[in-house]
Every structure is written in C-alpha cells, then in structure tokens.
Amino acid sequence: MSDQKTLQINAELDEQEYTRAGSYESRKKLYRQLRGLLGGKGAGPLARAASGNNAAAIRDSLRLYLNAINTVDLLTAQQEVELAKRIEAGDEDARAHMIEANLRLVVSIAKRYAEGGLSLTDLIQEGNIGLMQAVQKFDYRRGYKFSTYATWWIRQAITRALSNDSRTIRLPVHVIEALRNIRKIRPRLAAELGREPTPGEIGAELNLTAERVTQIVEAGRTIVSLDAALGDDGEDTILDQVADDHAPSPDEEFMRAQGYSVLRSALGELDERERDVLQLRYGLNGTKTSSLDEIGRKWGVTRERVRQIQRSAEEKIRNSSVADYHEVIAS
Structure with missing residues (x-):
C-alpha cells in the first residue's frame, strides 16, 4: 500500500471533522483505533504488517482491526436514508458514520480476492477507498440499499489494484484487456459456428489479425498467476476479475x-x-x-x-x- 493511498484514507477521515460537536466519545476512540491500524504519517501496524513478511504481525493487526470495526452497529434502511440526507447537506460526521458502519462489508468482499496476489490488508485498504467513493455518490432517492450499491465500488477498487499489482500481472494492461476480450468472445462464436472459432474469426470480431490473436493467447498461457483461482469456489480467476479501463463505471x-x-x-x-x-x-x-x-x-x-x-x-x-x-x- 503506497503512502499516498494511506494518507488519502486518513485525509478522508480527518479527525477534527470526524470528532466534531455532536459526535460520541466512543466514535472518537474508534477513529483513533482505525487510524492507528491503517497507518497515518507514521505507518500503523496494519500498514506495517502489509509491507512485511511477519505472519503473526499480520494476524494480530487484522484481529485488532476486525475487533474495532465490529463495535459499530449495522445500519437499518431508514438510518441509511437519514445519513444520506445529512451527507448530501454536507454533514461530515454522518459521512464518517456511514463509512464506519460498512467497513465489515469491505472485509467480506476483500476476502474473496485474498488469493489474487495482494495481501488481505492491502485489499481491505483498497476496498475502503472504494467504499468512500460509494458514500460520496450514493443517491438514496433510487430506493436501493447502500450495501448493494457500495459493493460495486468496493469491487472495482480491489480489482483495479489487482490489475495494477506487478506481483500478479506481468503483462501490459492493454494485453490483459485483449486477452479478456478473446476469452469473452470465444464461447459466443463457438455457439454461433457450432465449432471452435479460428484465430482469424476471433480477430475479425476484435479488429485484430489472426497472428496477433495467437500471440496474445500464447502470452496469457505463460502467466500462470493470471489463471489463479479466486475464492473458495474456484470459479473466478484473476483475469476474470481485473479492472477493465473501458468497462462501465x-x-x-x-x-x-x-x-x-x-x-x-x-x-x-x-x-x-x-x-x-x-x-x-x-x-x-x-x-x-x-x-x-x-x-x-x-x-x-x-x-x-x-x-x-x-x-x-x-x-x-x-x-x-x-x-x-x-x-x-x-x-
């Protein structure tokens, strides 16, 4: 996790705004716990554990973090709407409350990607950034639950981090994108043609030459980590989940x-x-x-x-x- 992103998290949850008049003392205490675990100007234990190889330190830091966020009650649908209205009016205390109450959602989603190449601590911090974006953009008038909406932003933040992580993806992003498109279009062409499509037929759909299609497919086969299974079911791979710069928001x-x-x-x-x-x-x-x-x-x-x-x-x-x-x- 870069210092810039760590500082971004702390800038979003500025202590003076977070503990302004009307906040509970327990929230102030929780903020300090989270700030210490995530790391600020001096990296906290969660950030230090993420950058090191001490398995015990990582487990202890995660345990402390999970204990901290588990003290926050989940929100009812009515509470979500009330907080969203206050957030829209510029209430930063309400914004912080909405973030707190959904930190467990980030952890739940991050665990699905734990085998993707980034540590769970990094995934959680990336997911928290996505959560903050969701809080900023949530429109309560549409009638859907915040957690349903936030899931899309959290997943995008995590998958984008995976796609940019040099330890996992060793191909240029444009090649990763082309390989993903090939894998998406191949089943459709096979269904329409009644047989496996040729590189030329795939290339015609993607505006690529047959030779280029073959090169991209071969490049993908050499990167074992791209096909590493994610989650317990093993159905999704890293390649399936990495962010697409041209995909919908x-x-x-x-x-x-x-x-x-x-x-x-x-x-x-x-x-x-x-x-x-x-x-x-x-x-x-x-x-x-x-x-x-x-x-x-x-x-x-x-x-x-x-x-x-x-x-x-x-x-x-x-x-x-x-x-x-x-x-x-x-x-």
Whole structure:
C-alpha cells in the first residue's frame, strides 16, 4: 500500500471533522483505533504488517482491526436514508458514520480476492477507498440499499489494484484487456459456428489479425498467476476479475444490474415465446445466452423471425407499466 493511498484514507477521515460537536466519545476512540491500524504519517501496524513478511504481525493487526470495526452497529434502511440526507447537506460526521458502519462489508468482499496476489490488508485498504467513493455518490432517492450499491465500488477498487499489482500481472494492461476480450468472445462464436472459432474469426470480431490473436493467447498461457483461482469456489480467476479501463463505471454496472431485475419482473407481461426468446438471448433466470440460430431451431422459425420476436418483446417492455426501466436491452 503506497503512502499516498494511506494518507488519502486518513485525509478522508480527518479527525477534527470526524470528532466534531455532536459526535460520541466512543466514535472518537474508534477513529483513533482505525487510524492507528491503517497507518497515518507514521505507518500503523496494519500498514506495517502489509509491507512485511511477519505472519503473526499480520494476524494480530487484522484481529485488532476486525475487533474495532465490529463495535459499530449495522445500519437499518431508514438510518441509511437519514445519513444520506445529512451527507448530501454536507454533514461530515454522518459521512464518517456511514463509512464506519460498512467497513465489515469491505472485509467480506476483500476476502474473496485474498488469493489474487495482494495481501488481505492491502485489499481491505483498497476496498475502503472504494467504499468512500460509494458514500460520496450514493443517491438514496433510487430506493436501493447502500450495501448493494457500495459493493460495486468496493469491487472495482480491489480489482483495479489487482490489475495494477506487478506481483500478479506481468503483462501490459492493454494485453490483459485483449486477452479478456478473446476469452469473452470465444464461447459466443463457438455457439454461433457450432465449432471452435479460428484465430482469424476471433480477430475479425476484435479488429485484430489472426497472428496477433495467437500471440496474445500464447502470452496469457505463460502467466500462470493470471489463471489463479479466486475464492473458495474456484470459479473466478484473476483475469476474470481485473479492472477493465473501458468497462462501465460502477454506477453504470449497478444500474444495469438493477435494470435486469426490473426486466425479469417485466417478462410476466409477455407471451410464452417472447419470454423464452428474451430469456435465451440475455441469459436471464439462469439460462445460457443463445444465438438467433439456436433459438430459431428450438421454435422452428428462421433467425430473422427470432430477431423480429425479440424486438417486438423489447418494445412491449419499453411501453409497459413497469417503472424505472433502465434500457437494459437497448440495442
């Protein structure tokens, strides 16, 4: 963890603002605990442990940190709204309270990435920065829980740190991005073609030559750490999780996810065939995404007819009574 980022955390939680009139003495004590653990101008035990190899020191520092944040009660939905209103009005004490109450969320998310190359202490500190951004941008008027919204910002902060960590990623970021795109597009092409796509076919989709596609794939195979499993289930890899500079922002991704939730509800207004076409095209309700040809074979119609059904269904949803539809299927 760089001194600059450590200082950023402490600047965000300035003690004078944090302990202003009206704050509880217990909050002042907690602030000092957290500041000491995270490290300030002189690195605290959490920061020192992160930069060293003393396993016992790391465990002790994490234990102290977790004990400190566990003293803060979780917020109810009503409390979140009340704090958000105060934050919007410039109340820094409310802002600090919102951050405190969600530090455990950061730890929970950080643990998922503990095998990605960064220490858990580094991941927690990166996640805390994402949490602070979420607090700043949260809009209580939309009606969703803060923890749901904050998760997107915390994950982005952590994955971006992983992608920039030289101990884990040993390829240029643009190559990592290209490799990710190749891995994303290959299954779709295989489904449409009914066979494994050639480097040339993949390259045509990504504006790359066949030779370049082959070079990128080979480069990825030489970096074992890119395929290291993350989490207990082992399903995600570092490459799957690293941040994409051209990807939507956490705000955009969050609203897209909320839109999918609305879309699933709206499917009830469609007939069976329209509903099935959309579910298969967008992978809703646990289904795999399918090509127009695959859906056409299932329903005994041409791919063009499937396209017409899809557009008709999308138009019905756009004109339906379902509120706050976020144009998830705009295409």
